[in-house]
Amino acid sequence: MSNKLDTSPYKGVRDFYPEDMWLEKYMFETMRKAVESYGYVEYTASILEPAELYKAKSGQEIVNEQTYTFTDRGNREVTLRPEMTPTVARMVAGRRRDLGFPLRWYSIPNLFRYENPQRGRLREHYQLNVDVFGITGLSAEVEIISVANAIMQGFGAHDADYSILINSRKLLKELFELFNISEEKSYTLSKLIDKKEKVSAEDFLSGVEELIGDNAKELVALLSSNQKLLERIGEDHETVKTILSVITSLDQLGIKNVIFTPTLMRGFDYYTDIVFEVFDTHPENNRSLFGGGRYDNLLELFGNDSVPAVGFGMGDVTLADFLRTHNLLPAYRSEVGAVLATIGAVDENEVAILAQSFRSKGLNVAVTIGAKKPADVIKNTLKQGVKYIIFVGEDELSKKVYTFKDLTTEETSSLSFDDIVRSIQS
Amino acid sequence: MSNKLDTSPYKGVRDFYPEDMWLEKYMFETMRKAVESYGYVEYTASILEPAELYKAKSGQEIVNEQTYTFTDRGNREVTLRPEMTPTVARMVAGRRRDLGFPLRWYSIPNLFRYENPQRGRLREHYQLNVDVFGITGLSAEVEIISVANAIMQGFGAHDADYSILINSRKLLKELFELFNISEEKSYTLSKLIDKKEKVSAEDFLSGVEELIGDNAKELVALLSSNQKLLERIGEDHETVKTILSVITSLDQLGIKNVIFTPTLMRGFDYYTDIVFEVFDTHPENNRSLFGGGRYDNLLELFGNDSVPAVGFGMGDVTLADFLRTHNLLPAYRSEVGAVLATIGAVDENEVAILAQSFRSKGLNVAVTIGAKKPADVIKNTLKQGVKYIIFVGEDELSKKVYTFKDLTTEETSSLSFDDIVRSIQS
Numbered sequence: 080m081s082n083k084l085d086t087s088p089y090k091g092v093r094d095f096y097p098e099d100m101w102l103e104k105y106m107f108e109t110m111r112k113a114v115e116s117y118g119y120v121e122y123t124a125s126i127l128e129p130a131e132l133y134k135a136k137s138g139q140e141i142v143n144e145q146t147y148t149f150t151d152r153g154n155r156e157v158t159l160r161p162e163m164t165p166t167v168a169r170m171v172a173g174r175r176r177d178l179g180f181p182l183r184w185y186s187i188p189n190l191f192r193y194e195n196p197q198r199g200r201l202r203e204h205y206q207l208n209v210d211v212f213g214i215t216g217l218s219a220e221v222e223i224i225s226v227a228n229a230i231m232q233g234f235g236a237h238d239a240d241y242s243i244l245i246n247s248r249k250l251l252k253e254l255f256e257l258f259n260i261s262e263e264k265s266y267t268l269s270k271l272i273d274k275k276e277k278v279s280a281e282d283f284l285s286g287v288e289e290l291i292g293d294n295a296k297e298l299v300a301l302l303s304s305n306q307k308l309l310e311r312i313g314e315d316h317e318t319v320k321t322i323l324s325v326i327t328s329l330d331q332l333g334i335k336n337v338i339f340t341p342t343l344m345r346g347f348d349y350y351t352d353i354v355f356e357v358f359d360t361h362p363e364n365n366r367s368l369f370g371g372g373r374y375d376n377l378l379e380l381f382g383n384d385s386v387p388a389v390g391f392g393m394g395d396v397t398l399a400d401f402l403r404t405h406n407l408l409p410a411y412r413s414e415v416g417a418v419l420a421t422i423g424a425v426d427e428n429e430v431a432i433l434a435q436s437f438r439s440k441g442l443n444v445a446v447t448i449g450a451k452k453p454a455d456v457i458k459n460t461l462k463q464g465v466k467y468i469i470f471v472g473e474d475e476l477s478k479k480v481y482t483f484k485d486l487t488t489e490e491t492s493s494l495s496f497d498d499i500v501r502s503i504q505s
Numbered sequence: 506m507s508n509k510l511d512t513s514p515y516k517g518v519r520d521f522y523p524e525d526m527w528l529e530k531y532m533f534e535t536m537r538k539a540v541e542s543y544g545y546v547e548y549t550a551s552i553l554e555p556a557e558l559y560k561a562k563s564g565q566e567i568v569n570e571q572t573y574t575f576t577d578r579g580n581r582e583v584t585l586r587p588e589m590t591p592t593v594a595r596m597v598a599g600r601r602r603d604l605g606f607p608l609r610w611y612s613i614p615n616l617f618r619y620e621n622p623q624r625g626r627l628r629e630h631y632q633l634n635v636d637v638f639g640i641t642g643l644s645a646e647v648e649i650i651s652v653a654n655a656i657m658q659g660f661g662a663h664d665a666d667y668s669i670l671i672n673s674r675k676l677l678k679e680l681f682e683l684f685n686i687s688e689e690k691s692y693t694l695s696k697l698i699d700k701k702e703k704v705s706a707e708d709f710l711s712g713v714e715e716l717i718g719d720n721a722k723e724l725v726a727l728l729s730s731n732q733k734l735l736e737r738i739g740e741d742h743e744t745v746k747t748i749l750s751v752i753t754s755l756d757q758l759g760i761k762n763v764i765f766t767p768t769l770m771r772g773f774d775y776y777t778d779i780v781f782e783v784f785d786t787h788p789e790n791n792r793s794l795f796g797g798g799r800y801d802n803l804l805e806l807f808g809n810d811s812v813p814a815v816g817f818g819m820g821d822v823t824l825a826d827f828l829r830t831h832n833l834l835p836a837y838r839s840e841v842g843a844v845l846a847t848i849g850a851v852d853e854n855e856v857a858i859l860a861q862s863f864r865s866k867g868l869n870v871a872v873t874i875g876a877k878k879p880a881d882v883i884k885n886t887l888k889q890g891v892k893y894i895i896f897v898g899e900d901e902l903s904k905k906v907y908t909f910k911d912l913t914t915e916e917t918s919s920l921s922f923d924d925i926v927r928s929i930q931s
Contacts (some may be wrong), residue, residue: 083808084557086599089583092551094596097610100547116864118841118871120889121526125518125629126552126615131510149575152619157515170520173512179888183871184523189552193578203551218853218874225857331854332861382509415544427644428757431651435758438542445544445609448644462605463546 091202119183130156159191172381180213210390246343273344364404369393413464422472517628556582585617598807606639636816672769699770790830795819839890848898
């Protein structure tokens with residue numbers, strides 16, 4: 080049997096068996112419901128994109144090392160999209176004149192990254208992307224964070240289960256200017272601050288010292304205390320006022336778990352101002368869940384004028400981890416209402432017609448013909464997570480009274496067609 | 506501007522703007538509803554599959570010429586799946602012991618083929634796949650064809666809009682044996698017959714003559730007349746009886762547009778017996794829409810015992826062509842219930858809170874703040890396909906009576922919150 084095929088999926092990607100798919104659909108539908116209530120409409124695109132789309136912002140190196148990129152026979156370089164933002168920017172730029180602004184769009188694409196699989200980081204994952212285009216004012220930030228919060232609440236999470244961290248990219252930029260740090264060093268310093276929570280306090284300090292010398296201690300002190308930072312920069316400072324204004328608006332909308340976090344950076348380079356992050360407060364899963372921010376300049380890549388944009392992305396793997404940690408995952412329930420199973424020899428067409436009658440009442444009914452024993456039908460129906468079995472033999476067909484089994488209570492009863500419909504629907 | 510990025514998608518794939526996405530979702534939901542009523546449950550998998558999965562059945566050449574196949578840095582050959590059947594066979598084989606049979610599974614994957622884009626043939630398309638595993642009897646064929654028919658009816662198609670062609674792979678095999686045609690020539694002849702409708706009668710005959718010589722005329726005559734074929738093979742012949750039995754069962758279930766078509770082959774090599782095809786009868790779109798059949802041996806590739814299987818695949822591009830041809834495409838309607846737009850200076854947070862109140866009634870409401878003129882709001886709302894606008898100024902907020910505009914009738918009225926909710930919901 081050396082030439083038999085392996086049944087494993089490709090490394091780092093997932094098979095979605097019906098139970099997995101059901102959970103994925105539950106997550107997507109919960110996202111959709113929250114997002115659509117804010118007037119967002121769904122779009123999507125192919126996973127195949129011209130490689131240039133990513134080179135413009137990320138440079139050749141990142142495209143080749145962290146993405147799936149290959150050359151097709153027409154000598155085109157193709158990338159399996161690693162994120163959706165460049166795609167949505169491309170689509171908006173392509174039809175800018177025909178679209179009505181503000182534009183509220185969402186999508187739940189699968190994304191690909193060429194990395195070693197680990198907890199929460201697969202080679203393929205799904206990510207809800209929510210973006211509003213065409214709003215310069217802070218109402219966009221307030222709305223986008225409200226949407227993120229509505230999704231969390233839609234999953235049954237409570238305020239205490241997560242925090243919403245908020246900052247502005249401009250704040251750090253201005254802080255660096257106060258310390259006379261060059262633009263080149265600022266970039267490296269930003270990356271260092273982005274990783275702050277992942278290293279020890281000593282390592283962080285020595286990293287900053289290496290970069291900016293004697294001022295490091297003071298800067299790190301400011302970054303560790305909002306109070307000191309605000310004293311130094313001043314609460315009247317424009318960027319600080321912006322951040323505090325968003326926090327106040329969210330508070331008025333009932334969103335109280337927002338925390339000003341001056342060290343918050345978010346990875347992508349294209350953010351221009353406010354950034355935010357939803358953070359799991361559970362001690363066993365104390366980590367960033369997802370986030371986003373304002374990126375006003377991305378459409379310029381396509382030769383368009385700049386279009387103000389605020390958005391976020393929320394990955395399915397991280398979300399499922401959060402839901403599992405907080406006991407918010409629902410239990411699987413098959414969409415199949417009942418299995419209609421034959422006992423003994425019956426006319427198969429009569430059974431098919433009976434099944435049709437149940438379907439015409441809006442029930443999902445599967446048919447099992449010719450099983451050797453009722454016990455086999457019960458075993459297989461349990462494996463599939465279906466709750467009811469309708470047993471049908473010649474006798475049942477002629478009397479129009481059927482043997483109805485509830486696999487949860489293990490009760491069996493003789494019921495008419497209408498009674499069965501009622502029992503399953505209730 | 507020589508370095509500005511192109512806004513076109515990659516060659517042969519589609520962008521789904523909200524209207525396109527809405528139509529795609531309409532098609533998928535209509536499919537889901539019909540398929541789930543028969544007890545099928547949804548699964549999916551990654552588009553990335555080990556290339557070996559396709560080589561086993563198709564040979565190296567096809568894998569490289571018609572698929573996207575590349576080598577990853579772990580030296581694994583990866584293929585973007587060109588069809589779903591090998592994947593579902595892999596998944597069923599992988600958990601065969603844990604799954605309850607009969608297994609009814611469906612999926613709506615995107616599939617990739619490396620070919621020159623043309624009408625109805627893109628490089629990426631979506632395809633509903635419906636498969637039942639574990640049934641040896643003809644009830645599986647009857648059910649699968651019923652499901653295909655239920656989908657067509659679910660789209661509003663009438664019996665006269667399409668035919669269901671049916672045949673068995675065994676029939677031609679046995680016919681070839683009657684004519685003493687070698688197995689090698691049989692394969693080539695099958696491919697010739699598969700393309701019969703695409704060439705002239707003369708070309709078809711000369712092709713068959715080239716292959717089998719003098720017997721060609723008689724064989725072609727049999728293939729052109731069901732009556733002659735049945736006379737020659739005999740209606741008592743096992744394979745013929747099988748085909749006629751499926752047709753009779755479907756007839757009893759009210760499916761009358763089924764046509765026995767001895768030349769029907771279907772492309773894939775893995776079909777073992779009954780095959781079927783749904784064919785558009787419209788003179789302007791007279792073509793095969795989709796089809797399927799029985800494939801009992803595919804799981805053997807994974808070292809499993811054979812598992813009986815019947816299924817079909819239905820592509821979105823071909824389906825949309827059919828719906829368009831028969832005027833069955835619904836008109837786009839945005840999922841957004843209303844746009845809430847401000848007039849003059851208002852407290853943004855009050856507007857956000859009002860929008861929340863509408864959402865709490867189950868409405869999808871988008872907010873537009875600070876538009877210069879109501880005419881701009883109307884223009885953009887029309888572009889988005891949204892029917893209602895709720896105008897809100899300081900006056901409206903204090904009186905709790907809002908200016909409500911119906912863009913279809915162009916009527917404007919002053920309504921309370923409750924009246925607006927009722928108007929939109931009705």
